[in-house]
Amino acid sequence: MLKHATLHQLKVFEEVARSGSFTKAAEEMFLSQPTVSQQIKQLTKAVGIPLFEQIGKRIYLTDAGKEVLSVCKDISEKMSQLEMTLADLKGLKQGNLRLAVITTAKYFVPRLLGQFRHRYPGIKIALQVTNRKQVLDRLSENVDDLYILGQPPEGLDINLRPILENALVAIAPSDHPLAGEKNIPLQRLAQEPFIIREAGSGTRMAVEQFFAENRVEMNVEMEIGSNEAIKHAIVGGLGISVLSRHVLALEGTKGPLTILDVEGFPIQRHWYIVYPSTKQLSVVASTFLEYLLNEGKQMIAKIDLELTQS
Missing domain, CATH: 1.10.10.10 (Winged helix-like DNA-binding domain superfamily/Winged helix DNA-binding domain)
Incomplete structure (x- = not known):
């Protein structure tokens, strides 16, 4: 037999x-x-x-x-x-997880990692936070397990999964003349001095595309390569900006910054998790991906709700 x-x-x-x-x-x-x-x-x-x-x-x-x-x-x-x-x-209980994320993702990824690490305390996590270009360089060289981006890369053989919504909002000082107004025309917003991210930033690419599609030209006053620096510049009265709503995750909108109600906003985008199409994910990486696609969404939804109610 x-x-x-x-x-x-x-x-x-x-x-x-x-x-x-x-x-x-x-x-x-x-x-x-x-x-x-x-x-x-x-x-x-x-x-x-x-x-x-x-x-x-x-x-x-x-x-x-x-x-x-x-x-x-x-x-x-x-x-x-x-x-x-x-x-x-x-x-799995003694494994390693290597992540590379763009700078804006630092406002929510650590919170996701905290809960994941609590569930699997033996896993060692290496988190690389850098700009989009460097994340793409690391992706092309297959340095890490997974990568989180807000703007999908082109010309690379990759697996791409949307994991979370990423709403871009207009942010101004809480005492700005437009604060509290409803359905502000885009043309009116464009008259304000804008502070934008550096060239190559995924956020900047999305914002420029949105204004171009609406045939409205921004009044760019300043270019800054850091979300935190932009927030301080806004508080200092140097202008307004369009950033991910997640940049307000800690202070909310009851502090010195507020989200303006502008027609066509928020600009709806997604966060994507990316890895080379030929890559065989480890069980640790696969477990984290599954966690992101399920429980991670619930956590971010909770953070977004806190922002909308603040």
Whole structure:
């Protein structure tokens, strides 16, 4: 009966079928030829019909042998996957997670990581927070497990998953003349001095695209490469800006900054989690991805609700 066949016999059979020779199979597997012959004999007995036929000095697979070989390949693939999964599972409580995120994501990613780390306290997390260009450089070099971006990259062979909404809002000082007004015309907003992110920023790209689509030109006063610096510049009366609503996650809108009610706003975007399409995610990375797609959304929704009610 086939159930009496062993994995070792199947491996020997697969090697003989691959090499087309008992002698070559023995050499590849560091076995003696009699041992290989004995393993094939036992497997043939378990199957009940011949697996090879010899014509001249060469051996060929029978129809039954071809069927057994197909199953052997499936088993070999499953065993390889199992070994990888078991190795990752053994390291799940002691594993590593490497993330690279753009600077704006720092306002919510640590909170997501906190809950994830609480659930898996043995996992060591390396979080790289940098600008979009450097995140894309790290992505192209496959430095990290996962990457979080607000503007999908182009020209890269990647897996791209939207994980969270990312609303861009108009932010002004709380004592700004437009604060409290409803449905402010976009043309009116454009008259204000704008403080924008640096060239290459995903936020800037989205804002410029929005104004271009509406055929409205911004009055750009200043360019600053930091959300925190922009917030301080707004408080200092240097202008207004359009940023992710998440930049107000800690202070809310009861502090020195407020969100203006502008027609067409918020600009609806998403946060994306990205990784190379050829990358085999570890169990740790897969677990974190699943966590983001489920519980992470609930946490961010809670943060957004806090902002809208503040």
